[in-house]
Amino acid sequence: MKTFDMSKTLRVIATAVLSTICANPAAWARDPSPNGVTPPQEETTALEEKLAAQLRLLAALYIEDNEPDKAIACYETIAELHPGDPRALEELTDICFRYESYDKAKPALEKLNRLKPDNPVALHELAKCHKEAGNAEKYIALFKKALAINPNSKEAHLETAIRLEQYGLMEAVYAELEKTLAIPSKKDKEDYDIFIDGRALEKMAYYLEYEGKYKEAANFYRRLLPLMELYDLALPGGIPHATLHLYYCEGKQFAREGKLDEARDKFERAIRAFEDIDARGALYLCLKKQGKDKEAGNFFKETEKLLNADLKGDLPPDALSNALNALAWFYAVTGEKTDEGLRLARRAVELAPHDAPTLDTLAELYYQKEDYENAVKYGKMAHETPKSRNVPYFRRQYEKMKKALEESRPRPAEGKP
Template sequence: MSRRFYRFSLCTIATFALAASVYGQSTKPENRDTATAATPAAKTAGAETAADTRSSGYYHYMLAHEYEEMATTYGRPEYANRAIEEYKLALDADPSSKYLNSHLAELYFRTGRIKDAILAAQDQIKKDPSDLDAHKLLANIYLRSLGDGQQEPSAQMLQLAIGEYLKITQLEPNNAEDRLLLGRLYAAAHDSAKAEEQFQAARKIDPDSEETVLTIAQLSLDQGDTKHAISVLNSLPDDDQTSRTEFLLGQSYDQEKDTKNAITAYRKALGLEPDNLDVERKLADALLSDNQYDQALAAYKDIAEGDPGDARALLHLSDIYRHQGKFEQALGAIRKAKTIAPDSLEIDYDEGLLKDAVGDFDGAAQDLEKLAESSDHPSGQYSSSEKNNRYLFLDRLANVYREQGKTDLAVATYQKMTALGDDYAERAWQSEVDALRDAHEYDKAADVARTAAEKLPKDSSIQLMLAMQLADTDHADEGLALAKAQLKNTSDNRDVDLALAQMYTRLRRWKDGEESLDAAEKLSTKQDDKLTVYFLRGALLERQKRYDEAEVQFRKVLAIDPGNTMTLNYLGYMLADHGTRLNEALGMIQKAVQLDPLNYAYLDSLGWAYYKMGQYTQAENNLRRASERDSMDPTVHDHLGEVYEKTGRLKLAAAQWELSLNEYAHTVSADMDPGDVGRVQKKLDSARVRLAKEAGSTTVATRPN
């Protein structure tokens, strides 16, 4: 006997033992009382025939199993074919064997002979229509044929699977798992009503089943009914909830934009499964979304430690450090992320933002120019994600150009954005107008607004942009008429009323502004819609110097949206400017800067708050940063002049006040308050007198006797 045959024999002995355990019993009981009806010779012959048949079945099953194992081990299809042939021979010897028939059907399926697999299972069902195992086998074949869920399943195969599971639920009506599977199949077939019916049946069978609750909740989420999903998930007893339940609950709250409850759910999920980084990632994202930077930072650090290859965690770490002003740590994190994902556009983009944050405008521009160039398609055809990326790259690049005072380059960049069409074009036109306004090129801004209005005559937002530009440049009646022409008998009037309110405020027509805001508020059905109304009403009251009433409106905004940066800055600056509750004012502005660290107006407010508190070093640092980001704002120069004057640098102060007056000379009246120019002029005149006196004193002191 050869060694190869010897090894084969050892294996077949084990297989033979298994086969014997399966087939060792006859399918019918032996009736010993009637055995005597046959002659001894006949009994012996019959016994030998049954034994031979059984032995043949064992033998062929044994070989079939061995070939099947070899096919799996060596991946050779000829072994699978031999196994199939042996199963057939085994079935010839024992045609009633469910075990052999199911194994043959399974092997057919695994070797890609789907039609043969289905026929084999169907053949068994023909023999016994109530054979539950055969129905499950056929259903399983249909299920596997549906694929991995990455693409739309075959409608025919889906209906066949549904048909089998309908029979299965009839044969065992109290099996919750069968009901869940049938419900999922209905959901895949987009029959949500029948899916829900099966899920509810499963829940009646097992009310506390987490799997059932998760399935019902997921169906609700897929249908966009997040409230029902949350209700179902919360109905599960606390003792039956696992990390999976809390995780899906967190995702449901996320979809509802209920970040606080999402955080609570993710925390519970992580507590139940502390090593699950997927849960911690969702928790970290929610914390970041809620502006809980310190806790988000700790979570992302833990993720980066648990998965050193997670570039996304490092990217978020860099982003948080940048917001906190910890630029060295931000740079370290971004460099690590680049080693992991050197081709990531998101990392390159964030690196550009980081350079912008530290004042490296040239470096930021170079990085963003490369990204903008790489995102350009000569064909002009973009997918939705490509459009969004290109918009982000161009928009940030234009902002950097504006910070450098390169208005022409910024305008040219915005013009490239208009080619993206749709909402991107609208935003590009608006940004181009804003860039020209910031540069005090109001006539050019008006020309751009007119061009946009001509190209998009049906776009109400563009028409309102032109209307506001006209009102700001001595064409108030024309601008107001154009804005009012956009009024329709629809809920869209809200946007028009808001625009009119801003125009009236800038024209100092307070009563008209109040009436427009009242009209807009009536059309603001959602809480979020009221934010803009409250903010604009606060600005209207502040411009009238009704500060206490303005504060009430700003507080309404923050009660709904505590992270509203515009309101935090406006209210914080208003309080600081009047020396009121300076610590609270400083905290508000610091939060606004943390959320939007590149906003020069927020940096100016922060510097001014420090000035009012007598912290002149911090005041100067922030005001200088604000001036670097926008050198054309007269208020920033005025504030910086105050700091220089207070710290004994009168020449520098006078230089800043001169710059302030120069910018005021090119600013429209709507962008400044009456008396601003006079106040700055008075400070400059006083400084010049003092400087002259100091110069005279120095001349007298140094004149020789």
């Protein structure tokens, strides 16, 4: 039976409509009707809202088709239809930042800052645009202006830190998180301020862990856990997840110091707290370093058996992809069976081509095989999925792979261009 591809048809029709509207969107929305009578303001506004909704739908289709310029054009049109609406400008800057189109974000942010001059997030984003354009003086001035808006707000410093991390300015991130924790809680909002402190501790620990600063990260996890237990803080993963990360960081630090018995104990505690492939990989490598090859081999087989059990049965595509990815990632973190890991990861990506963790596993395995072209290709895809765009881990992985590719390329001889 022949099927009708509605999404393709919608793209064709919508593209034709969009090209007409984009030529002069404001005039299109305000033009009088064919009989020469201008519709009432409320009817025109309703018409614009309908158009904006359709443009958002079209933008989503363009994102799905990996056509970011056309998706941005949709949001530029929405902003032109609603020139005084901060939300439309915020949507436009969000999509521009997602695809690093800072030249297109800059004019929208300048308008947004005129509408909302005390918006620290918009000021930070405009500062980022100037930084990317090489205007360091303007970047620093805007950055300082943003920080001066709410000097005694715990929430403002936390949100500033989160935003700065997206720019990779880690020294400034840590400074802002320290400020968040240093500001005393207000009596009338003590519970909320404790929640903000919990988030700040979690972010500090998380960022330090992924920078490999395990000793410092463990200190912040130790400060976080009593708050979670005492105030029942609803943070991602809960107490078991935070406990896992505490033991994992302690284990990594002990391993770094050559204290392998202590490291092993911490990794075993981590696995008991919360089943985790990274902790299992770390324990395997610790056993190998201790020279306990037989025990390490048995543990490796035990983990393979555990992960292979999840591959049995008639699984739906997403569950099968997750199970394949889990085993492939175990091979990646141990550095064992990387060819088999690549095979599993490729199959997982075929089933879930837009899943960031799955794409990252494939990228990491290519990186370990020193196939940096493919590592960068899939690392970029992992970094640019909508759900992973602002996740520090995926950005750092992508930067690691780009650096490896650049360093692997032959450098021109001295005196030659």
